[in-house]
Amino acid sequence: MNKKNPRQRSDRVLGMDRDIPRRDFLNGAVMTIGSALLPAGLHSNETKSDELQNQAGYSPPVSTGLRGSHPGSFEIAHSLRDGTFWKDAPAPKQLGEKYDLIIVGGGISGLAAAHFYRERAGVSAKILILENHDDFGGHAKRNEFHLGGGLQLLNGGTMLIDSPTPYSPEAAGLLKKLGIDAAALDKKCSDPDQYRSLGLGAGVFFDRETFGADRLVSRFAAGEENPGDGASFSELQEFLSKAPLSEAVRRDILRIERAKIDYFPGLTSAEKKDRLSRVSYKEFLLNIAQVEPAVIAFYQTRTNGEWGVGIDAEPALDCWALGLPGFQGLHLQPGSAPRMSYSGAGYANGGSARFHFPDGNASIARLLVRSLIPSAVPGNSVEDVVTAPVHYDRLDADVSTIRIRLNSTVVRVRNVESAKAAPEVEVSYASGKQVFSLRAGACVLACWNMAIPSLCPDLPEKQKEALHYLVKVPLVYSSVGLRNWTSFQKLEVSNIHAPGAYWSSVGLNWPVNIGDYRSPRSPEEPILLHMSRAPCKPGLPPREQHKAGRMELLVTPFELFERKIRDQLSRMLAGGGFDAARDIEAITVNRWPHGYGYEYNPLFDPEWPAGQAPHILGRKRFGRIAIANSDSGATAYTDVAMDQAYRAVDELLSLHG
Numbered sequence: 001m002n003k004k005n006p007r008q009r010s011d012r013v014l015g016m017d018r019d020i021p022r023r024d025f026l027n028g029a030v031m032t033i034g035s036a037l038l039p040a041g042l043h044s045n046e047t048k049s050d051e052l053q054n055q056a057g058y059s060p061p062v063s064t065g066l067r068g069s070h071p072g073s074f075e076i077a078h079s080l081r082d083g084t085f086w087k088d089a090p091a092p093k094q095l096g097e098k099y100d101l102i103i104v105g106g107g108i109s110g111l112a113a114a115h116f117y118r119e120r121a122g123v124s125a126k127i128l129i130l131e132n133h134d135d136f137g138g139h140a141k142r143n144e145f146h147l148g149g150g151l152q153l154l155n156g157g158t159m160l161i162d163s164p165t166p167y168s169p170e171a172a173g174l175l176k177k178l179g180i181d182a183a184a185l186d187k188k189c190s191d192p193d194q195y196r197s198l199g200l201g202a203g204v205f206f207d208r209e210t211f212g213a214d215r216l217v218s219r220f221a222a223g224e225e226n227p228g229d230g231a232s233f234s235e236l237q238e239f240l241s242k243a244p245l246s247e248a249v250r251r252d253i254l255r256i257e258r259a260k261i262d263y264f265p266g267l268t269s270a271e272k273k274d275r276l277s278r279v280s281y282k283e284f285l286l287n288i289a290q291v292e293p294a295v296i297a298f299y300q301t302r303t304n305g306e307w308g309v310g311i312d313a314e315p316a317l318d319c320w321a322l323g324l325p326g327f328q329g330l331h332l333q334p335g336s337a338p339r340m341s342y343s344g345a346g347y348a349n350g351g352s353a354r355f356h357f358p359d360g361n362a363s364i365a366r367l368l369v370r371s372l373i374p375s376a377v378p379g380n381s382v383e384d385v386v387t388a389p390v391h392y393d394r395l396d397a398d399v400s401t402i403r404i405r406l407n408s409t410v411v412r413v414r415n416v417e418s419a420k421a422a423p424e425v426e427v428s429y430a431s432g433k434q435v436f437s438l439r440a441g442a443c444v445l446a447c448w449n450m451a452i453p454s455l456c457p458d459l460p461e462k463q464k465e466a467l468h469y470l471v472k473v474p475l476v477y478s479s480v481g482l483r484n485w486t487s488f489q490k491l492e493v494s495n496i497h498a499p500g501a502y503w504s505s506v507g508l509n510w511p512v513n514i515g516d517y518r519s520p521r522s523p524e525e526p527i528l529l530h531m532s533r534a535p536c537k538p539g540l541p542p543r544e545q546h547k548a549g550r551m552e553l554l555v556t557p558f559e560l561f562e563r564k565i566r567d568q569l570s571r572m573l574a575g576g577g578f579d580a581a582r583d584i585e586a587i588t589v590n591r592w593p594h595g596y597g598y599e600y601n602p603l604f605d606p607e608w609p610a611g612q613a614p615h616i617l618g619r620k621r622f623g624r625i626a627i628a629n630s631d632s633g634a635t636a637y638t639d640v641a642m643d644q645a646y647r648a649v650d651e652l653l654s655l656h657g
């Protein structure tokens with residue numbers, strides 16, 4: 001034992017010293033992601049051949065290390081926010097390019113805005129999309145690995161086509177135009193029983209810091225995310241008997257999961273729903289169901305994945321809608337209610353809650369780009385897009401009417417002349433150490449709404465205040481390449497909920513076989529693991545929790561994320577023979593300090609008069625500048641990103657009558 005430096009020894013055990021793809025390496029050469037890190041010569045952008053995206057081998061999805069909002073993507077925006085950007089910036093260089101529309105943000109909303117605009121304004125419409133990240137798609141980010149020679153994909157952010165509300169005709173229509181029939185693809189491509197057929201199911205990892213002992217307890221029906229879902233009474237009893245919990249806590253959890261108690265006898269369903277909308281799920285458990293306080297730790301992070309905060313900050317009513325237990329004796333009528341922000345309606349109009357592309361909605365972004373710039377993403381079917389190469393050097397071609405310029409942070413957008421009768425919009429963007437300006441007939445800001453006041457200082461103060469209200473939800477999704485998954489097989493788990501641990505959810509990549517893409521079938525094969533964390537500060541109001549979580553993310557170095565991944569996997573999977581130093585082949589950490597769009601929370605947000613909610617005041621068109629992004633729908637879903645793009649484009653086109 002190395003007594004002198006136990007840290008070094010434990011680092012070796014964890015494999016921290018192993019040379020795996022975790023930095024930004026591409027084809028053996030360092031691919032410096034983000035223009036802020038580039039040598040000045042590469043920033044000139046005077047000729048298109050200087051654009052990073054035009055360089056041979058440019059392929060951001062294969063980059064590992066810190067992704068999501070990667071280094072180089074946000075520094076300029078932060079200096080703009082802090083008021084320091086223009087002090088150091090060179091005078092903007094006027095570019096001769098002229099567009100009908102400039103779109104700020106190349107996420108689903110920005111790409112959809114380009115689609116809707118071209119559809120209505122005509123194919124000759126000249127459109128430029130400016131995006132500050134090194135890839136298009138925004139949160140719909142593709143993580144691409146080549147493990148053991150085979151292609152493996154995972155979503156670095158947006159995953160599902162599902163949504164709590166049915167897709168609107170515009171959003172459903174767009175999916176249809178892209179060739180996406182989620183229900184048909186689900187039948188053809190999903191393999192929901194793969195893990196179940198191997199005897200794997202859900203497990204819970206109790207960590208020693210929270211529960212006094214490290215213990216992984218399996219197992220329930222595969223595909224069930226949470227302990228209790230789909231489990232029989234005796235299975236649940238057996239599960240609890242193995243958990244490091246006191247008898248009293250076990251008894252209370254069993255009661256919450258299975259007992260049919262009406263805690264509000266004599267009230268109607270509507271009255272009960274109203275009561276539940278006024279207390280958090282934590283308060284419901286403690287004060288209404290009267291469980292032992294130690295029960296809370298078991299449920300605390302069950303809402304983190306959906307809302308980025310724990311049960312201390314989520315209304316019990318929304319937790320009922322999400323399917324959390326404890327309400328079975330209340331006989332609540334299915335369906336929505338006043339003060340209820342979540343409904344389980346799903347992608348009801350012909351969709352599927354389950355189908356997902358192997359890279360999540362990044363395939364939707366790829367399909368959108370294919371429809372806008374066909375030569376950039378060759379192919380012609382919804383199935384072949386998954387493995388299609390992307391020719392990044394064709395995204396910003398002179399010959400194209402639609403162009404996508406990456407690594408370009410927009411720093412100013414203004415109506416030229418007065419806001420009332422502005423004939424043009426001037427957009428300035430920074431790329432590396434240079435600032436460029438160009439003009440367009442109109443602009444859609446499909447970027448994060450709370451950043452818009454820094455880009456558009458001319459906006460009315462009331463509108464800026466409204467935009468600032470929309471605090472986005474921070475999240476981290478890590479993709480971990482494993483040599484094989486025999487340890488999961490031995491432990492009979494495919495997905496693990498870890499209520500108290502750093503990563504609250506850990507799961508083998510959901511199998512899907514589409515086009516030429518095949519998911520691993522044998523536990524001996526390499527696989528990708530998805531691990532997620534919602535950084536937050538229980539006890540504070542949600543917007544404060546999101547701000548604290550964002551700070552945490554911005555100061556967490558990759559090394560710490562890696563250590564937390566290795567440590568937690570070692571502790572969870574020890575009984576299955578997992579060896580972090582041997583079994584981890586690659587790591588990508590998708591850090592999203594600005595993740596989900598803010599959704600109002602009836603426990604903390606006021607009930608605004610109709611039309612006065614911050615997202616509605618904030619998204620008001622300003623001259624020839626319209627505002628999109630899922631933020632402007634106050635909901636964090638792909639259909640909303642599309643709907644808001646449609647609205648923003650409609651607002652601009654209606655200027656022409």
Ligand SMILES: Cc1cc2nc3c(=O)[nH]c(=O)nc-3n(C[C@H](O)[C@H](O)[C@H](O)COP(=O)(O)OP(=O)(O)OC[C@H]3O[C@@H](n4cnc5c(N)ncnc54)[C@H](O)[C@@H]3O)c2cc1C
Pocket residue numbers: 077104105106107108109110130131132133137138139140156157158159160161162163408409410411446447448451455475477592594595596597628629630631636637638639641
């Ligand atoms: C981890 C995670 C998981 C999610 N999972 C799902 C899911 O399963 N299903 C679902 O429906 N939704 C999911 N969402 C919600 C997701 O936000 C939306 O579905 C959708 O992808 C949002 O698209 P958008 O275009 O509105 O925003 P974004 O994807 O955020 O795109 C906005 C783009 O604007 C860029 N931008 C910002 N400022 C500037 C600037 N100054 N200059 C240039 N560009 C700028 C941003 O970098 C970004 O790329 C998830 C979100 C996250 C973070």
